[in-house]
Amino acid sequence: xxxxxxxxxxxxxxxxxxxxxxxxxxxxxxxxxxxxxxxxxxxxxxxxxxxxxxxxxxxxxxxxxxxxxxxxxxxxxxxxxxxxxxxxxxxxxxxxxxxxxxxxxxxxxxxxxxxxxxxxxxxxxxxxxxxxxxxxxxxxxxxxxxxxxxxxxxxxxxxxxxxxxxxxxxxxxxxxxxxxxxxxxxxxxxxxxxxxxxxxxxxxxxxxxxxxxxxxxxxxxxxxxxxxxxxxxxxxxxxxxxxxx
Amino acid sequence: xxxxxxxxxxxxxxxxxxxxxxxxxxxxxxxxxxxxxxxxxxxxxxxxxxxxxxxxxxxxxxxxxxxxxxxxxxxxxxxxxxxxxxxxxxxxxxxxxxxxxxxxxxxxxxxxxxxxxxxxxxxxxxxxxxxxxxxxxxxxxxxxxxxxxxxxxxxxxxxxxxxxxxxxxxxxxxxxxxxxxxxxxxxxxxxxxxxxxxxxxxxxxxxxxxxxxxxxxxxxxxxxxxxxxxxxxxxxxxxxxxxxxxxxxxxxx
Numbered sequence: 332x333x334x335x336x337x338x339x340x341x342x343x344x345x346x347x348x349x350x351x352x353x354x355x356x357x358x359x360x361x362x363x364x365x366x367x368x369x370x371x372x373x374x375x376x377x378x379x380x381x382x383x384x385x386x387x388x389x390x391x392x393x394x395x396x397x398x399x400x401x402x403x404x405x406x407x408x409x410x411x412x413x414x415x416x417x418x419x420x421x422x423x424x425x426x427x428x429x430x431x432x433x434x435x436x437x438x439x440x441x442x443x444x445x446x447x448x449x450x451x452x453x454x455x456x457x458x459x460x461x462x463x464x465x466x467x468x469x470x471x472x473x474x475x476x477x478x479x480x481x482x483x484x485x486x487x488x489x490x491x492x493x494x495x496x497x498x499x500x501x502x503x504x505x506x507x508x509x510x511x512x513x514x515x516x517x518x519x520x521x522x523x524x525x526x527x528x529x530x531x532x533x534x535x536x537x538x539x540x541x542x543x544x545x546x547x548x549x550x551x552x553x554x555x556x557x558x559x560x561x562x563x564x565x566x567x568x569x570x571x572x573x574x575x576x
Numbered sequence: 577x578x579x580x581x582x583x584x585x586x587x588x589x590x591x592x593x594x595x596x597x598x599x600x601x602x603x604x605x606x607x608x609x610x611x612x613x614x615x616x617x618x619x620x621x622x623x624x625x626x627x628x629x630x631x632x633x634x635x636x637x638x639x640x641x642x643x644x645x646x647x648x649x650x651x652x653x654x655x656x657x658x659x660x661x662x663x664x665x666x667x668x669x670x671x672x673x674x675x676x677x678x679x680x681x682x683x684x685x686x687x688x689x690x691x692x693x694x695x696x697x698x699x700x701x702x703x704x705x706x707x708x709x710x711x712x713x714x715x716x717x718x719x720x721x722x723x724x725x726x727x728x729x730x731x732x733x734x735x736x737x738x739x740x741x742x743x744x745x746x747x748x749x750x751x752x753x754x755x756x757x758x759x760x761x762x763x764x765x766x767x768x769x770x771x772x773x774x775x776x777x778x779x780x781x782x783x784x785x786x787x788x789x790x791x792x793x794x795x796x797x798x799x800x801x802x803x804x805x806x807x808x809x810x811x812x813x814x815x816x817x818x819x820x821x822x823x824x825x826x827x828x829x
Contacts (some may be wrong), residue, residue, distance in 0.1 A: 334787045337766035338592075339813055353681060354680070354681050356680075357680055357681060374581075440667075440727075441666075444664060444667075445660045445661070445662055445664040446664050446665070446666055447663065448626055448660065449658065449660055449664040449666075451625075451653075451655055451678075452624050452625075452626065452653060452736075453624060453653065453654075453682075454649075454654045454656075454679050454680065454681075454682065455657075455681055531665045
């Protein structure tokens with residue numbers, strides 16, 4: 332089926348997903364469950380990757396430019412990399428593998444086992460019931476995960492600089508403060524929210540339109556991750572061009 | 577009562593249903609039987625609104641379901657209970673939560689009242705003690721009974737059962753059949769059962785509709801099934817190894 336067909340069906344899907352929940356209390360409970368599934372269960376991997384990335388960026392910067400630029404450059408580079416790109420882009424890309432495939436396989440399994448038909452026959456608007464809590468939870472929790480990633484990455488950079496004697500703590504501290512623009516953080520958070528929306532909705536779309544059996548659920552899950560990552564990358568370019576130039 | 581008038585349904589070039597006219601009576605177990613690919617499941621999906629018909633209409637208690645908007649259909653859907661072939665239980669919820677779910681979504685009942693009603697339905701399908709287990713932790717027959725409890729929890733006016741006995745041993749199948757018959761009488765529901773199982777048809781079928789190549793080739797009661805004069809129905813019935821049992825049962829009745 333053509334690209335235009337999928338684009339049209341995706342927007343129709345989103346229009347259904349954004350309809351008012353039928354029962355507020357059920358929606359609130361579902362959203363809390365999703366916050367746990369998307370956020371709390373992703374905390375470990377986000378923390379681990381951010382710590383290692385912050386440390387590695389500090390070592391690479393010291394290795395590349397150490398000796399011929401001021402020592403505070405290490406702190407500056409770690410801060411800029413973590414705030415502008417690693418935390419708001421790479422973390423969502425990683426989460427699309429974890430959260431996106433989970434959403435697609437969960438909804439896809441519900442589709443092939445007639446659970447979605449059961450919801451529809453009962454009178455439940457299945458798209459809104461299944462997708463809206465995930466969208467809201469991702470929009471709320473992704474920015475928190477990204478801020479945690481920024482803090483841990485910069486912290487890990489400081490630790491490695493001290494442990495491996497790459498620069499003094501005072502230089503690193505100066506580096507992470509020099510020429511700081513609060514707008515960079517705002518830009519990162521805007522990107523994160525857009526990516527959260529893309530990853531959740533694209534994954535849910537692929538899961539919802541699964542037909543067949545276990546093999547097709549697996550295929551939907553793979554498609555969800557691949558399409559999410561590609562769309563996130565395109566959106567990253569567009570948002571960066573719009574906000575930073 | 578449900579009336580289906582002149583329903584056509586096609587998928588691309590393939591016409592699955594043509595000019596289907598059937599009526600399902602309240603307080604009776606109405607069977608739709610036929611070979612695989614005869615259009616039984618498609619017809620059921622059209623009746624409950626999971627598929628849109630290409631032509632014709634479906635009437636619930638005189639109201640034309642096919643002409644309603646999706647929001648207007650919700651009112652009728654709240655009166656429908658459906659037992660799916662695979663159970664279609666929500667696997668992230670316990671048995672009790674599955675049964676409570678329709679009440680949680682569509683009633684203003686408090687938690688205690690909800691639980692009381694759900695437990696009443698679980699008791700009705702002989703599933704006390706399994707309420708805190710997950711669908712994956714119970715047998716296929718138990719899953720069907722949970723699904724039946726969920727289908728009746730909202731006291732539906734219309735009950736649909738898609739292959740209720742598929743994958744079940746004969747004894748469990750009899751339990752499910754008896755439950756469907758008893759619940760139909762108890763709640764005076766218009767019950768529609770899609771099945772291949774001639775044993776069930778003979779045990780509990782009040783009205784039988786035989787579908788062949790997308791049309792209703794025969795309709796009548798279970799006693800008329802052997803004298804239908806419809807070659808395809810004879811072949812269908814004789815194909816089931818239960819023929820001798822069916823004859824014996826009909827003679828007993």
